[in-house]
Amino acid sequence: MMSLFQTKAWQSAWWETWGNQKGFRLVSEWDGQVSGLYESRYRLKGVLPVRSLQFVGTSYRELRTPRTEYNQFCPDNLSGQLLLRKMEQVLQAEPWTEAVFNDLRTGSEELSALVTIAAKHNWAFRITASDNGYAVSTSGSFDSYLASLGANSRLRLYNRRKVLESLGHVREENLWPSDVDTFFQYLNRFHLERWKKNCVTPTSLEFHKKFLSRVEEEGGKPVLSALYCDDRVVSVLYDVWYQGVVYN
Template sequence: MSLFQTKAWQSAWWDTWGRQKSFRLVRPWDGEVSGLYESRYRLKGVLPIRSLQFVGTSSRELRTPRTEYNRFSRNLTGQPLVRALQQQLESHTWTEAVFNDLRAGSEDLSALVTIAATQNWAFRIIAVDDGYAVTTSGPFDEYLASLGANSRLKLYNRRAVLESLGPVREENLWPHNSKAFFDALNAFHRERWRKDCVAGKSLTFHERFLSRVEEEGGRPLLSTLTCGNHIVSVLYNVWYRGVVYNIQAGFEQNFHKKLSLGSLHLGYAIEDAFRLPDTDRFDMLAGQGKKENYKARIATENYQFLTVMLVKSTLFRALYWMRG
């Protein structure tokens, strides 16, 4: 399981976005696998749709923090998983089932393909995204040596330039100063993307999640990188079960023409993960950078998430396919 299937993440998401009339929880989360819910909406404002989805995801109605590594079962595989999942799907009335961010090659995906074929349901892949991670169980020096020269420069070697500009310090602002962390994250995102990163309901969600995840053994790492007395970069990381998850990041643009602050800060955080005896992975999750896929350059492993849709009726299959 991952950070996103914890009771902390799932309950915080549902408490923030799930309490609306069109949503109904049909399978609760258990701290190991994602919950399921039904949402109701009208296609093009006319046709009523019942959509079955993972708690933490919303294919059409909401924009919320991404919930990755979704799965249906903690330990079933093969035919037992197929039977259990088919029973779950047949026990609910739905028009479409949209399952976000399942691992490519997983037993869950294989089971869905099998069920769709035997039940004559449409099965459609609607999104494919790459994710990236760094294995941190070996020596950090060996990891650095494995990188290309330019990647090593941005991630590590240019620390000397940063340190020449003033005292450099890493600090975790959880739990005593999380407001300053999110204020800095929003400021950096406004500069780069012209909008806040976490505000309103999104901020409420993250505050709820962080306050709850410690009960399940998680460790929030709201990391700031300070040069002199000035925060120049932030990383929203959380440690859980041997993995540091990098959820968000922000940094000051145009700080210095020779420095990529986001990469440098990642370098410090990855080195910290190598030093932790109870950590074997730094997961940068899905997504790419604004200008380049920096994750691919520094990762030691990559994986894929697939988002799939199942549709039962012939009528709705035709409507969806016409829409593209």
């Protein structure tokens, strides 16, 4: 299934905010089914010239931007030899020094195809990093989900609600689209208290606002929720619903 990060909304907003500004060259454009590819040129350690092929939304050495995950080379309906041939065509279409493909799914056919293609062409191949993602199925009832949790998790997630409710009137409000700037101000405030730095910079705020304004055209639903106790905001969550999945 195509993820939120392959939408034209996410890819075009990222490209306009960072790709164009950095002078990257778009190699293959996103089509709502796959990640776009671009080429950047830089000098490693200021000396060695490098032509780097990467997914739109990612940057191996040059930028720090919101993370683009669950990337894809090809549509979901390609597999086996068709997938292998398509990926090989993509990798042979452009000259490059390094090709860095962040956040492909572990165990995916695409990752296996990369290993096969690299061996065939005698290209060096390595995994630079790995990470864990977390998902909760919401296909069953909420009561069944709570019952599946350990006692400590259930206590932290749910059973302490009464403590919060004893402090005042609790309500939740979606600040999209009426008060986007205020939402991100709250997000930065909480992030500063916890991590001593802003979560969103002026440049990334520009990106998020472009993305959120466009994703609705592709069926996405932004949920910029603020939790109030009386009239004081005590928590915020940045979520987007897309094709039956809520991305946080």
